[in-house]
């Protein structure tokens with residue numbers, strides 16, 4: 001599907017803001033040279049008010065453009081956001097992973113998703129929201145800092161990283177938000193504190209329909225050989241005990257009125273690779289429903 005793809009560098013339009021000195025070099029460069037043979041270089045990026053730098057590559061297949069930006073630039077929390085623009089009109093989806101550093105399936109999946117080709121609209125991916133948590137494989141890092149409890153509804157985010165994530169979301173202005181997580185247990189199992197195999201979602205019609213289709217596909221084609229309690233379900237987050245929890249999914253649905261969901265695959269008896277595959281399939285299916293990318297995954 002990736003074929004041999006010739007790529008060329010496209011320079012980001014650099015606008016100096018308030019006489020800020022433009023820097024070029026490897027600041028914020030991921031420089032991991034991905035498997036597509038894509039060449040990446042760092043071009044001069046305007047130092048914007050929130051200290052992000054941008055790089056951009058353009059693929060020769062169609063007009064698809066991939067841009068990267070960093071948030072928390074120059075700090076230990078520095079992390080990259082990927083923006084894939086199809087060149088065709090359509091909605092913008094924002095997919096996040098790595099909010100919790102011990103939930104590897106989410107950021108593994110997100111790291112694959114950020115390399116996807118799309119058909120319409122825009123796909124924005126933040127694979128590792130809390131990159132230090134990911135590095136330490138901890139839900140909270142620094143200790144006691146749960147990033148997904150820093151987004152109170154109706155109030156500004158409560159630390160610098162959460163503020164930077166929120167500011168980026170405001171800039172990309174997505175029509176759809178998906179946050180990728182995993183849980184130790186299963187929501188519907190008696191005496192189980194876990195929330196796995198559930199998609200917490202907003203009540204927007206578009207998200208209900210698309211999540212329902214994704215869940216059905218997962219249950220039919222992927223969650224096979226498990227007890228029925230393993231079947232994915234979806235739940236309006238506003239009707240759960242997490243109604244007002246300062247999670248990003250709540251802030252997105254309540255403050256921005258954006259169709260939003262938080263995906264929870266279980267860690268119980270499902271190996272990380274399988275979790276990541278189910279996670280990718282979920283996103284593949286939702287993006288298909290939204291017309292951003294026709295489904296490319298199977299099995």
Ligand SMILES: [Zn+2]
Pocket residue numbers: 099100103180181182
């Ligand atoms: Zn989580």
